[in-house]
Amino acid sequence: MSKYMLFESEVFTNRELLVEALKEMGFENITVGTDILLQGYDKRDQRLAEVVIRRESIKNQRFYGDIGFQKTKQGYSLIVDDLDLSNRLGSDFLKRLQTQYHEATARKMAKNLRGTLAKQTVGKTIKITVKY
Amino acid sequence: MPEIEFLIDTETGKCETEIKGVQGPACEKAARELKQLLGTPTVDRKTKEYFVKPEVKQQIKGK
Numbered sequence: 287m288s289k290y291m292l293f294e295s296e297v298f299t300n301r302e303l304l305v306e307a308l309k310e311m312g313f314e315n316i317t318v319g320t321d322i323l324l325q326g327y328d329k330r331d332q333r334l335a336e337v338v339i340r341r342e343s344i345k346n347q348r349f350y351g352d353i354g355f356q357k358t359k360q361g362y363s364l365i366v367d368d369l370d371l372s373n374r375l376g377s378d379f380l381k382r383l384q385t386q387y388h389e390a391t392a393r394k395m396a397k398n399l400r401g402t403l404a405k406q407t408v409g410k411t412i413k414i415t416v417k418y
Numbered sequence: 419m420p421e422i423e424f425l426i427d428t429e430t431g432k433c434e435t436e437i438k439g440v441q442g443p444a445c446e447k448a449a450r451e452l453k454q455l456l457g458t459p460t461v462d463r464k465t466k467e468y469f470v471k472p473e474v475k476q477q478i479k480g481k
Contacts, residue, residue, distance in 0.1 A: 288445045289437040291452065292461035296431070299457040361457055384431030391433075391455045392424045398451065401421075414424040 296380050298387055299361040303394060304337060307386035313353075315343035324365060326351025333365050347374050385412065392416055422448060 298304040305316050317338045324333040326341055326349070335354025344353075349370045355362035364380060371379060389405075392414040396403040401418030425434040435452055437445045453459065 288440050288465055289449050290461065290463050290465055291435045291449065291456075291459040293433045293435070293456040294431075294460050295457045297457065300455050303455060381429065381431035384433070385426055385428050388424060388426045388431075388433040388456070391452070392422075394455060395422060395448075395451065399422075399448070410427060410429045412424075412426040412428060414426070415421055416424070417419050417421045 293388070295360065296384065297358065297361040297363050298355065298383075300391075300394075301337060301362060303387055303390040304355060304362050306390045307383055308337075308339065310386045310390070311382065313339050313344070315340065322354070324352040324354045326367065335365055337362060349374060388412075389414065420445075420448075422452070 298307075301318065305318065308316055317340065318336065319338075320336060321334045322336065322338045324335055324338065327333050333354060334356065335352075336357045337355035339353040341349035341352050349367070351367040351370060353370070353375075354365040356365055357363075364383075366375065366379075371377065376382075389412065392403060392405075395401075396416045396418075399416065399418035401416045404415045404417075406413045406415075420437070420439040423436045423438060425436075427433075433456065435456075437448050437452075440448070
């Protein structure tokens, strides 16, 4: 072993991987752009985002507002209505998204390094090995 | 064979990575790429293997 790193951030650095992770979670219609106005928020507190899931595009559920990811210096940060998060997405939404994002990162690294990928789930831990 | 191991805790969302089988600073390239995708790590440490100098075999050619 030559290097160990721990990543805990709830902000997502790479837009392509963020979109891939959201698709893995079942969100099909994802809009990507610049300063997209989010719908469903107070007009006095209008929110802009770069990655957006429109509330009407989410099947089987009625959301109060769009789900957005706003670009910050650290990466893309989640914007969501508090009630949508607790009652519809679930309070563990970010943890699940992080998991998908990390899996997408492993796939990307395997591709970039022209390596092989092996995945194993043990309890609540997913172990992915990329050999190159 | 070099490898990168990802340990993803589905409960906390945290991700531990270990770059293995790469002696010396050669692993920095993979580490840099990981940071570009995952952001700034909260823990970032070199391990013993990092400091092992790659073995150079000397070959003596006969006349």
